[in-house]
Amino acid sequence: MSATTRPRRPGEVDGRDYYFLPEEEFDRRAQDGEFLEYVTFLHQRSGTLFSEIERIAKKGKACLLELEPTGALRVRDLVPGSVTIFVTAPIEELERRLRERATESAGEIEERLELAREHQKLAGEFDYVVVNDEVDRAVDELDRIVTKELGKTPGTLRAT
Numbered sequence: 166m167s168a169t170t171r172p173r174r175p176g177e178v179d180g181r182d183y184y185f186l187p188e189e190e191f192d193r194r195a196q197d198g199e200f201l202e203y204v205t206f207l208h209q210r211s212g213t214l215f216s217e218i219e220r221i222a223k224k225g226k227a228c229l230l231e232l233e234p235t236g237a238l239r240v241r242d243l244v245p246g247s248v249t250i251f252v253t254a255p256i257e258e259l260e261r262r263l264r265e266r267a268t269e270s271a272g273e274i275e276e277r278l279e280l281a282r283e284h285q286k287l288a289g290e291f292d293y294v295v296v297n298d299e300v301d302r303a304v305d306e307l308d309r310i311v312t313k314e315l316g317k318t319p320g321t322l323r324a325t
Contacts, residue, residue, distance in 0.1 A: 166217055171209035174268055184214070201243065202236040207276055227315055234287045248314045250307065251291035255298055256281060
């Protein structure tokens with residue numbers, strides 16, 4: 166679970182969806198070295214707390230992180246053996262999804278689309294690239310990649 170400074174969206178719960186932190190607390194934790202990685206994304210920050218990685222590791226589980234590309238590349242450089250998967254969507258599809266979700270202003274949507282274009286330039290730095298143009302197919306592809314990397318039987322991720 167990531168920590169973020171962004172406001173909660175309707176239905177989100179602190180400690181279930183994210184750790185929603187005030188700017189000052191995020192700054193303090195970053196300065197104290199509590200984050201594996203963190204990034205500024207559209208004027209808000211989010212990051213992965215070491216405590217979350219430790220919590221998952223204590224359960225004997227592999228940690229799967231959903232990160233912005235720059236955060237993922239930092240983790241790749243800091244954590245030996247990490248595997249990176251770049252998930253992208255065609256810009257037109259991304260725009261459709263953002264407008265349908267209706268949680269950002271028109272200006273914020275344009276800012277997100279421009280950032281997506283910039284992020285797509287980093288795709289070649291990742292171990293795998295998955296194009297999320299059709300959700301079921303993309304999920305199947307992610308399942309195959311993750312189960313291969315974890316040494317599990319394909320299709321078992323959906324059951325856990």
